[in-house]
Amino acid sequence: MRSIFNTFIFLLFSTAVQAQNTEPCYFDKYQRNNKKSVDAAESVIGQNLTRAQQKLLSTNSTLKIIPVVIHVIHDGGTNNISDAQIQSQIDVLNEDFRKKAGTNGFGNGVDTDIEFCLAKKDPLGKCTNGIVRVKSGLTNHQTYQRGQLSLLSYWDNTRYLNIYVVKNINNGSGTVGYASFPGGPSNEDGIVVRHDYFGKTGTAAASLGRTTSHEIGHWFGLYHTFNGGCGVDTCADGDIVCDTPPAANPNYGCPVINSCFNEVPDVNDQIQNYMDYSNDNCKNMFTNGQKQRMQATLLSLRSDIWQPWNIDSTGCDSGFVNSNCNVIADFVSLNPDICVGSSIIFYNRSQNNPTSYQWFFQGGTPAMSSIANPTVSYLSIGSYQVKLITTNSYGTDSLILSNYINVTTPPVGQSLPYAENFESVTFPPNGITIDNPDGGITWERDTIATAYQGVASAKINNLINTNYGQSDAMVLPGLDFTSFAGTPYLIFKWAYAKSDPNYSDEMIVLVSKDCGVTWTQVFYRTGTALTTGSTQATPYIPNPGTVWKIANIGLLAYATYSNVLIKIVNVTDGGNNLYIDNINIGALMTGITESNQPSNDFVIYPNPAKSLFSVEYILEKKTDVSMQITDVLGREIFTLYPEAQEAGLHHEEVNASLFQTGIYTISLKTGEQISNKKLIISK
Secondary structure (H helix, E strand, O other): OHHHHHHHHHHHHHHHHHHHOOOOEOHHHHHHHOHHHHHHHHHHHHHHHHHHHHHHHOOOOOOEEEEEEEEEEEOOOOOOOOHHHHHHHHHHHHHHHOOOOOOOOOOOOOOOOEEEEEOOEOOOOOEOOOEEEEEOHHHEEOHHHHHHHHHHOOOOOOOOEEEEEEOEEOOOOOOOEEEOOOOOOHHHOOEEEEHHHOOOOHHHOOOOOHHHHHHHHHHOOOOOOOOOOOOOOOOOOOOOOOOOOOOOOOOOOOOOOOOOOOOOOOOOOOOOEOOOOOOHHHOOEOOHHHHHHHHHHHHOOOOOOOOHHHHHHOOOOOOOOOOOOOOEOOEEOOOOEEEOOOEEEOEEOOEOOOOEEEEEEOOEEOOEEOOOOOEEEEOOOEEEEEEEEEEEOOEEEEEEEEEEEEEEOOOOOEEOOEEEOOOOOOOOOOOOEEEOOOOOOOOEEEOOOOOOOOOOEEEEEOOOOOOOOOEEEEEOOOEEHHHOOOOOEEEEEEEEOOOOOOOOOEEEEEEEOOOOOOOEEEEEEEHHHOOOOOOOOOOOOOOOOOOOEEEEEEOHHHOOOOOEEEEEEEEOOOOOEEEEEEEEEEOOOOOOOHHHOOOOOEEEEOOOEOOEEEEEEEEOOOEEEEEEEEOOOOOEEEEEEEEEEOOEEEEEEEEHHHOOOEEEEEEEEEOOEEEEEEEEEOO
16 A cells, blocks of 8 residues: 555656755755864865966966766666766766857856866776776665765775765755765765766756756865855855855746845846756856866865876876776675674675676685675684675676684673663763764763753763764663563653754664674654754753653564664754763663653654655554544545554655645554654645
8 A cells, every 4th residue: 555655646746846855955054064174175275266266377277187986876776877877977067067069068157177087997007987886775875874885885085086876865855966075074075966866868867967067066165156145245255256146045947036136246146057956957157266166176175186197097098098898806895893693795896897796705604606795694703705706798807805704702791671870970881882983072971961860961062063964872782681571671861952943963773683783773863853952052951940851662672682782873963962861771660651652652754844754653562553644624634554563663754745735643553552743744
């Protein structure tokens, strides 16, 4: 029933969803939440503008070529786009950045003197077509997982522009691409684009490829033309480019509009500019001021990538011709350190269209495989070699990694019950470790706020945590769930407030039963479901009047495991302080339910919703579940018919385009219990 419903809604309302898309590019959020690094880059670009202007006026101004590598992260479906579709995007970039006559890129702007070349040599100097294909679930991309894409596939960002093509971004949020700004973390440098907006053929046949032109503009240091609204000084405010007319808001479609009147002469918004949100068929120009900013970036923060020595070493010089490239064997595992009895996935990332694979797994089961991405179990402790032989029509190549897989015996975890209230002056306490990937703002002990109980709690300061999308985790020690009789529960208290109604951080609880190789989400809160205090721009500090919320999570699915890992994750959106206190794992405390809601409580997010929303709930045992959505008149809009569902986390995604703007009631029935929550649909 659900598949029929979703197909029907997609066909009926896909056009409407696209029309409602208000943030196709994620850069505005990136800019806000990476303010420190963006400001630092802006200072460097500004200092080099005069130098760039002088270069452009002199006879020394030369064409700059950017070597590109395309990482196609796919699930084996149509999002594993063709070489022809990839080449069509490279062609569009060169039409747009070179203002080529006779193409869609020939508008009223300028030739930026920047060209793009699919790399013909890989980082080791081997012949390549500049395309890496990896089949992975990361194709369903979350922006906070940007670092995971680099672990999967990455080339030196000082020598190549890394472009990742994925199936979707943030669960169909409407975002179709985003880019890093110059000066950010090297392993997150590059751009990410949805496959159906990459190029102008194949799955992107409805596109003209300008999403990638737009995102690469950000990669070169350009802001949106509507950045900061109309502003006051048209050179120092907004997008910091004098010759782009200010715009009050992003423009959609191809309107004729004059939204600001402070420029001289007063002219219409420049909807033809690649850095607006206007339709692809409207866009055809970069201005001379934008060219100068891009050239200033290339003279400073991206000074190696276009140098002649790099153009030669990447095969992008005009005299180099590659053809009939032999296959290049390559692979990676995201979890090479595992516990005995665990299984891991090997991701094939061999280049140049391999046609066959021969894997050899020392100590693994199976010991050999001929599929692209095998899953292998290791039943004995030790360090093991992995070998891959690949073949294409031009030859064979192999890769051997010795001692690549390290298998250890998992220690029996601490016995339950487990409790931590952060009263000890030592932090982190009681076997807890802190996962802080960026080395920045992370979890700490706090005694300023009024804790739920005692004098201290754990806190992360999202108000100053400006690395948007970064996840920081408190990882609890390994726990022996077999030591506990009955159903184990994880219970803790939290307090949180937003800094702005439009921004919200995320809190996620993940559980692993295989030593951290794989993690299952068992709890998720964001927005109003996370909030306990009123919105405030100043640091949120719980006080005696603060209502702490209670997480009550059944973990029956892990009762037979002796080394269970649990981590409480904060994903920053530049919001406000999040506090955790009184962690308990063991028996369900009498009378405890989250926020005094029934035990079959559920979460709706985002709420309000525009295009898609999710309903998430956890079952402690196999249960009949049904869901009904009604409008204010009690009319049934959507029904999920009763069906038995297994214990664990469940996630239902619904297309909000089905609904008119207004307030609805979602009723979730689990067994004989019914919970009701309000849903707001906004357009």
